[in-house]
Amino acid sequence: MKDKIVLQNLSKTFQTESGRAVPVLEDINLTIRDNEFLLVIGPSGCGKTTLLSCIAGFEEPTSGEILMDGEVVKGPSAQRGVVFQETALFPWRRVEKNVEYGLEVRGMPRQERKKIAQKYLEMVGLQDFADAYPKELSGGMKKRLTIATVYANNPEVLLMDEPFSALDYPTKCRLQMDLMDLWTKEKKTTVFISHDVEEAVLLSDRIIVLNRHKIALEYQNPFPRPRRDELRSDPKFIEAKEYIKGAYWNESQKAQ
Numbered sequence: 001m002k003d004k005i006v007l008q009n010l011s012k013t014f015q016t017e018s019g020r021a022v023p024v025l026e027d028i029n030l031t032i033r034d035n036e037f038l039l040v041i042g043p044s045g046c047g048k049t050t051l052l053s054c055i056a057g058f059e060e061p062t063s064g065e066i067l068m069d070g071e072v073v074k075g076p077s078a079q080r081g082v083v084f085q086e087t088a089l090f091p092w093r094r095v096e097k098n099v100e101y102g103l104e105v106r107g108m109p110r111q112e113r114k115k116i117a118q119k120y121l122e123m124v125g126l127q128d129f130a131d132a133y134p135k136e137l138s139g140g141m142k143k144r145l146t147i148a149t150v151y152a153n154n155p156e157v158l159l160m161d162e163p164f165s166a167l168d169y170p171t172k173c174r175l176q177m178d179l180m181d182l183w184t185k186e187k188k189t190t191v192f193i194s195h196d197v198e199e200a201v202l203l204s205d206r207i208i209v210l211n212r213h214k215i216a217l218e219y220q221n222p223f224p225r226p227r228r229d230e231l232r233s234d235p236k237f238i239e240a241k242e243y244i245k246g247a248y249w250n251e252s253q254k255a256q
Ligand SMILES: Nc1ncnc2c1ncn2[C@@H]1O[C@H](COP(=O)(O)OP(=O)(O)OP(=O)(O)O)[C@@H](O)[C@H]1O
Pocket: 014, 015, 016, 022, 024, 042, 043, 044, 045, 046, 047, 048, 049, 050, 051
């Protein structure tokens, strides 16, 4: 599989207003392969969002560089779709019009963008809510809508920052399965940030534990796809979760 995103000696240090230097990422080297689902986990404040923001092009590295398809990332691009923890929807636009927004901006004809919006609303099970406003949707439905919106724009890379963290467990489980279905149908290179070890083992091809400014552990996920909901209670899955949790826990302890 070809390399999609390459982080070369990536470092990021923030300067606080009082002039203090806050090192967040130090000399990170990482290759994300085309169509890989990479999951980044780590204790709060370890730099997960900063890493994602650098890949998205929202933050500039202090040193080192990020390459996508061999080209240096110099700023945000429509080729990298971002899903944040908070849903970013237009409250005054109906559900279908939210999905169409990016396509409209690109000048796609009305009928064509409507067809694409309907396809993705169906894929996330929101076809009956096309004419509703976002405020009429539950938290989980809003997440589905955000994912449909990002997918409709057809980016090559999907960057997701804890998209399901605020949801209750059953809703989260359902959305994880939905995302996996969508990802299986339309594979995209994905970088997904999470605090949740179960989510990490269920979704990923590979897990990176980030801590103390560096990659503390890399774990190649052995579970074959498709992965069903029942996998969550498989003893081997639980064992894998414990292993990641052990590394995550140890790293959290060291961070204190
Ligand atoms: N713009 C900024 N200016 C100064 N410091 C910042 C800035 N953005 C982030 N930081 C600091 O960088 C560190 C990493 O933040 P980041 O949000 O990347 O962590 P995280 O791992 O995503 O945390 P969480 O899991 O709590 O979301 C934190 O110490 C934070 O205070």
